[in-house]
Amino acid sequence: MKSYSYFPGCSAEATASPLGLSVLPVAKELDMDLIELEDWNCCGSSPYGSVDKLEAACIAARNLALAEKSGLDLVTPCSNCFVVLHGADANLKQYPALKEQVGEALAAAGLDYKGGVRVRHLAEVLYTDITPEVIRAKVAKPLKGLKVASYYGCQLVRPNGFDDPESPHSLDELVASLGADAVPWELKAHCCGSSLVMPEQEVALRLINKILHNAQENGAQCLVTPCPLCQINLDAYQSQVNSRFKTKYNLPVLFVTQLIGVALGVKPDALGLSRNIVPPMRVLAPYL
Amino acid sequence: MADVSFIDEVCSVPGGEAIRSCIQCGMCTGSCPTARSWDYPPRQAIAMVRAGLREELLSSNSMWFCASCYTCTVRCPRDIKPTDIMHALEVLAIKNGLSTKRSRTPVMYQCFVDSAKGNGRVYELGMMLKLFLKTNPFAALKLAPVGLGLLLHRRLPLMPSRIKGIGEIKLILDKARALGGAK
Numbered sequence: 482m483k484s485y486s487y488f489p490g491c492s493a494e495a496t497a498s499p500l501g502l503s504v505l506p507v508a509k510e511l512d513m514d515l516i517e518l519e520d521w522n523c524c525g526s527s528p529y530g531s532v533d534k535l536e537a538a539c540i541a542a543r544n545l546a547l548a549e550k551s552g553l554d555l556v557t558p559c560s561n562c563f564v565v566l567h568g569a570d571a572n573l574k575q576y577p578a579l580k581e582q583v584g585e586a587l588a589a590a591g592l593d594y595k596g597g598v599r600v601r602h603l604a605e606v607l608y609t610d611i612t613p614e615v616i617r618a619k620v621a622k623p624l625k626g627l628k629v630a631s632y633y634g635c636q637l638v639r640p641n642g643f644d645d646p647e648s649p650h651s652l653d654e655l656v657a658s659l660g661a662d663a664v665p666w667e668l669k670a671h672c673c674g675s676s677l678v679m680p681e682q683e684v685a686l687r688l689i690n691k692i693l694h695n696a697q698e699n700g701a702q703c704l705v706t707p708c709p710l711c712q713i714n715l716d717a718y719q720s721q722v723n724s725r726f727k728t729k730y731n732l733p734v735l736f737v738t739q740l741i742g743v744a745l746g747v748k749p750d751a752l753g754l755s756r757n758i759v760p761p762m763r764v765l766a767p768y769l
Numbered sequence: 770m771a772d773v774s775f776i777d778e779v780c781s782v783p784g785g786e787a788i789r790s791c792i793q794c795g796m797c798t799g800s801c802p803t804a805r806s807w808d809y810p811p812r813q814a815i816a817m818v819r820a821g822l823r824e825e826l827l828s829s830n831s832m833w834f835c836a837s838c839y840t841c842t843v844r845c846p847r848d849i850k851p852t853d854i855m856h857a858l859e860v861l862a863i864k865n866g867l868s869t870k871r872s873r874t875p876v877m878y879q880c881f882v883d884s885a886k887g888n889g890r891v892y893e894l895g896m897m898l899k900l901f902l903k904t905n906p907f908a909a910l911k912l913a914p915v916g917l918g919l920l921l922h923r924r925l926p927l928m929p930s931r932i933k934g935i936g937e938i939k940l941i942l943d944k945a946r947a948l949g950g951a952k
Contacts, residue, residue, distance in 0.1 A: 491855050491890045491893070493889040494890075494926070494930065495893050495894075495925065495926050496893050496919055496924050496925060496926060497924070498923060498924050499924075505773070520932050520934045521881070521932070522885075522889040522890065522932050522934065522938060523885040523889065523890050523891050525810075525885060526881065526891070527837045527856075528877070528878035528881040528882060529881070530856055530860075530886060531856045531859035531860060531863075531878050532856075532859070532860065532863055532878050532879060532882045533860065533863075533882070534782060534783055534784075534860055534943045535948065536882075536942055536945050536946075538783075539941050539942065539944075540885065540886075540938070540941075540942075542862050543934075543937065543938065543941060563836075564839075572783055572784075575783075579783055580944070580946050583945075584947065585944060585946040585948060586941045586942070586945040587941060588944075589940045589941055589943070589944035590934075590936075590937035590938075590940045590941050591937075592937070594939075615773045615776065633834075635837070635838040635839055635840070636838075637841070638844045639838065639839035639840065639842065639843050640839040640843055640850070640852070640932075646839075647840075647843070647844040647884075651914070655905050671802065671838075672802040672803075672836050672838035672840065674802075674803075674836055675838070676836075676877070677803070677834070677836050677874065678876040679873075679877055679897065679900060679912075680833075680872060680873030680876070680877045680900070680904075681806070681834065681872065681873065681874065681907075681910075681942045682912070684803050684806055684834065688802055688803075712920075717915050717918055717919055717924075718915060719913060720914065720915075720918070721914070755922070756922045756923055756924055757922070758918050758919070758922055
């Protein structure tokens with residue numbers, strides 16, 4: 482069993498609770514020991530870095546300092562936490578003056594970050610460390626016949642991705658390892674509008690509509706994504722898209738850990754499937 | 770009036786310095802999923818930094834439409850990371866009190882930061898309510914079905930969660946402020 486320091490991120494406990502819930506039983510089935518980083522704080526997300534660079538670097542660095550004590554890789558299931566924590570670590574290495582300031586600020590709380598944490602996305606860990614082959618061997622209920630559009634979103638693969646930044650394949654391979662059909666489609670790594678959905682809803686709804694349309698026209702019965710923001714936009718705002726564009730989408734949007742969990746035979750309750758806004762039971766019933 | 774120090778100002782923000790390498794090819798604008806909403810799309814925004822058009826650009830809605838998708842960043846033939854430049858422009862707009870009222874994004878970002886600072890974790894419901902109260906309370910009505918859906922599916926906790934080390938966060942941020950911003 483391999484151990485990791487685990488950083489759930491704020492949304493995994495709230496708007497993306499189906500993600501937070503489903504990660505744990507899936508990790509257990511796959512012999513991953515996810516040790517939650519004690520008293521982690523918000524990574525700062527993209528907004529903090531657009532308001533104050535030094536404060537944002539400090540907020541992220543507190544988590545890196547806490548994680549460094551464990552000596553383990555810091556793994557997060559959230560694409561935005563991944564980009565922000567990974568970027569903070571890279572910035573501290575690239576800008577010595579910033580590193581000195583952050584060091585002084587952390588010292589005020591008795592903390593220190595030496596630069597030794599490897600920040601990783603859970604989806605990358607599933608792909609690289611666990612591997613689709615091992616997952617395939619553990620599948621209890623093959624998702625035979627289920628047509629799935631793997632939606633990577635942006636920040637899993639850009640700018641620090643482990644996969645092709647525009648034509649990625651890792652999630653498709655994970656989906657295929659479950660026995661499902663990963664449908665080919667074009668917009669798998671296009672932007673959903675992320676948090677612009679709140680301040681600039683019209684812009685985000687247009688992007689969400691394009692993604693749902695492309696998934697549907699390629700025969701997908703559902704989408705899977707690792708990203709909390711993408712899932713909320715495609716799932717919780719799907720009805721808004723339907724009323725805005727006179728569409729009739731009824732496409733469940735699952736977190737990748739939820740789909741893996743179903744194939745591994747984890748009980749639906751433990752995967753938070755009742756928390757998805759577009760009910761996924763219609764397409765998952767044959768496999769539960 | 771052109772402000773010759775504007776480019777130095779942008780270069781002084783971490784992530785902003787590569788702007789001098791831009792060759793104005795337009796790959797960023799062509800790749801941007803929201804460019805049609807920007808007052809000045811990414812390529813033009815970068816040209817304006819170099820032309821010293823500080824007030825016009827910092828008070829525009831441009832960079833606030835950046836969704837941080839990083840498509841421009843991975844495609845830029847000069848590796849200048851336009852996404853980081855847009856974030857640097859956002860920082861400068863806020864720092865100089867120039868951020869536009871025509872986009873609700875600056876207010877949202879500030880609500881987000883206040884929430885992250887106040888509790889050590891982001892309290893999403895509180896942040897959303899604050900955003901709409903500060904901008905357009907009626908817009909909240911339009912989003913009420915989304916919020917209600919999340920609430921009914923147990924995805925919108927009514928209470929914030931606060932970390933034990935909130936005192937540490939305060940000490941760290943007080944020190945950061947005393948240091949006077951990223952150098």
